[in-house]
Amino acid sequence: MNKLILGRYIPGDSILHRMDPRAKLIASFYYIGIIFLARSWPAYLLLFGFTMALILISKIKLSFFLKGVRPLLWLILFTVLLQIFFTRGGTVYWQWGFLSLTKFGLLNGAYIFMRFVLIIFMSTLLTLTTPPLSLADAIESILKPLKVIHFPVYEVALMLSIALRFVPTLMDETTKIMNAQRARGVDFGEGSLLQQMKSIIPILIPLFVSSFNRADDLATAMEARGYQGGEGRSKYRVLKWQTRDTLAFVAMAVLTVGLVILR
Amino acid sequence: MDENKIIEVAHLKYEYPQASRLALNDLSVSINAGEWVAIIGHNGSGKSTFAKSLNGLLDLQSGSITIDGLPLSIETVWDIRRKIGMVFQNPDNQFVGATVEDDVAFGLENQGIERTEMQRRVQAAVDRVGMTQFMTREPSRLSGGQKQRVALAGIIAQQPEILILDEATSMLDPKGRQEVLETIHTLKQETNMTVLSITHDIDEAASADRIVMLDKGQVIDQGTPAEIFAYGQRLLDLGLDVPYPEKLKAALTKLGVPMPADYLTTERMVDHLWTLHSKM
Numbered sequence: 001m002n003k004l005i006l007g008r009y010i011p012g013d014s015i016l017h018r019m020d021p022r023a024k025l026i027a028s029f030y031y032i033g034i035i036f037l038a039r040s041w042p043a044y045l046l047l048f049g050f051t052m053a054l055i056l057i058s059k060i061k062l063s064f065f066l067k068g069v070r071p072l073l074w075l076i077l078f079t080v081l082l083q084i085f086f087t088r089g090g091t092v093y094w095q096w097g098f099l100s101l102t103k104f105g106l107l108n109g110a111y112i113f114m115r116f117v118l119i120i121f122m123s124t125l126l127t128l129t130t131p132p133l134s135l136a137d138a139i140e141s142i143l144k145p146l147k148v149i150h151f152p153v154y155e156v157a158l159m160l161s162i163a164l165r166f167v168p169t170l171m172d173e174t175t176k177i178m179n180a181q182r183a184r185g186v187d188f189g190e191g192s193l194l195q196q197m198k199s200i201i202p203i204l205i206p207l208f209v210s211s212f213n214r215a216d217d218l219a220t221a222m223e224a225r226g227y228q229g230g231e232g233r234s235k236y237r238v239l240k241w242q243t244r245d246t247l248a249f250v251a252m253a254v255l256t257v258g259l260v261i262l263r
Numbered sequence: 264m265d266e267n268k269i270i271e272v273a274h275l276k277y278e279y280p281q282a283s284r285l286a287l288n289d290l291s292v293s294i295n296a297g298e299w300v301a302i303i304g305h306n307g308s309g310k311s312t313f314a315k316s317l318n319g320l321l322d323l324q325s326g327s328i329t330i331d332g333l334p335l336s337i338e339t340v341w342d343i344r345r346k347i348g349m350v351f352q353n354p355d356n357q358f359v360g361a362t363v364e365d366d367v368a369f370g371l372e373n374q375g376i377e378r379t380e381m382q383r384r385v386q387a388a389v390d391r392v393g394m395t396q397f398m399t400r401e402p403s404r405l406s407g408g409q410k411q412r413v414a415l416a417g418i419i420a421q422q423p424e425i426l427i428l429d430e431a432t433s434m435l436d437p438k439g440r441q442e443v444l445e446t447i448h449t450l451k452q453e454t455n456m457t458v459l460s461i462t463h464d465i466d467e468a469a470s471a472d473r474i475v476m477l478d479k480g481q482v483i484d485q486g487t488p489a490e491i492f493a494y495g496q497r498l499l500d501l502g503l504d505v506p507y508p509e510k511l512k513a514a515l516t517k518l519g520v521p522m523p524a525d526y527l528t529t530e531r532m533v534d535h536l537w538t539l540h541s542k543m
Contacts, residue, residue: 133362136361161360161361161365162359164361165358165359165360165361165402168401168403169355172403213356214355214356217351217353217357218356218357218359220315220320220351221349221356221357222369223320223344224318224320224347224348224349224351225344225349225359225370225417225418225421226344226345226370226373226374227373228341228373232375233375234371234374234375234381235372235378236368236372236378236385237365238378
């Protein structure tokens with residue numbers, strides 16, 4: 001589980017860490033959107049320069065980002081190869097049956113590769129610099145307008161924050177159950193696929209049952225502490241929008257203009 | 264009604280679905296304001312059911328509960344829950360917030376308390392239980408005793424009149440248990456709140472003003488710890504334990520050492536032993 005970089009948070013004290021999570025979330029999505037504007041080398045150069053600058057500001061080692069790319073490497077290679085061999089147009093360098101190596105194909109492949117890397121870098125940057133809890137707060141705040149159409153914003157936010165809070169607890173419990181079952185002679189990760197699937201059951205069922213017990217206990221404790229639903233609650237955590245957050249959007253706007261010119 | 268009685272319970276009955284017998288069977292008890300009452304009884308004697316019924320977490324089949332002059336009903340249940348703070352057994356399962364401060368603030372958020380007041384109370388409550396340097400910690404990085412202290416801080420912040428400990432120390436190690444109980448003791452001295460502790464821990468019961476013994480959903484006896492622990496063997500027959508000096512007394516009596524019949528605290532036992540020794 002430790003190999004997974006995507007979705008992990010690294011505590012730090014850079015400007016990016018201190019930004020309002022709402023600003024970060026919206027800006028990241030916006031950035032991923034405008035990546036698709038780029039269709040030329042200078043545009044990609046600009047995007048790469050911008051991303052690298054952000055990574056530098058975040059004071060997080062580049063190796064973390066490269067590790068983030070690793071699990072998706074096969075998907076990237078597959079898509080890139082598909083693009084290279086199946087796109088037609090421009091000078092043909094090589095042809096064999098329905099496969100062809102053309103100028104456009106190579107160019108498209110390179111673009112796709114860069115898009116992938118940029119998207120992964122940016123989303124990794126978002127999760128590395130933002131604690132999951134702040135992200136949940138940000139999502140709640142962004143979803144707030146949906147209350148008009150009776151979307152249960154409070155409930156979704158509470159669900160999200162409880163889910164995030166119980167992730168490590170349930171991970172610990174999974175390890176405990178696995179060890180307890182191992183001590184009773186269950187082999188995990190051995191034998192045929194069917195056997196491996198079967199050996200999951202002694203983890204899954206106890207985990208399921210204990211989750212129900214936990215949910216029951218938690219609901220009782222919440223009720224005892226006066227939880228009556230989202231209405232009429234005040235909030236302890238408050239997100240503060242600061243100048244640096246507005247600046248982030250200005251930077252995004254400038255970048256967009258630059259991209260439109262260079263595309 | 265007596266002004267002093269903060270909890271009045273009369274003829275409580277409760278039956279869990281698919282249970283063969285009543286969990287609470289005509290239970291009546293009253294508790295005075297500012298009193299520390301320990302409820303003891305073996306497993307299945309109805310202790311936890313009783314605790315949960317007090318703030319309306321269970322629908323009662325019959326009987327009445329009056330908390331601080333308010334009869335428990337659908338209309339009053341939320342007011343009553345404000346008066347009662349409950350700490351449950353499992354430290355993990357009652358931790359709602361994502362960090363210590365969030366969890367302490369949870370009850371205050373529910374009451375719609377204004378934010379600056381909330382911050383002040385959260386800080387005070389966290390200082391109270393000695394968790395100040397852990398304010399922003401997640402529950403997964405705290406020990407059981409620390410989590411239970413956070414649960415206590417959440418209750419302190421709400422400033423209830425009654426504190427119910429539903430086996431709150433049963434999953435803790437001796438040190439954690441000691442710490443939590445000490446915090447509650449000083450808290451009680453300062454605020455004069457009513458404490459109802461439901462417990463298996465005999466030392467916790469020994470420090471109460473009054474002990475109420477439950478069996479088969481009924482109160483079978485109540486009295487001061489001295490009165491209750493003098494039963495000795497009868498407690499053991501009921502599946503309960505006796506405090507350490509009582510065990511020592513029983514063992515010494517067996518060896519023919521003369522012992523007084525009434526309950527001995529550790530100090531009295533020491534006194535008794537040295538008087539006996541100087542007479543020899």
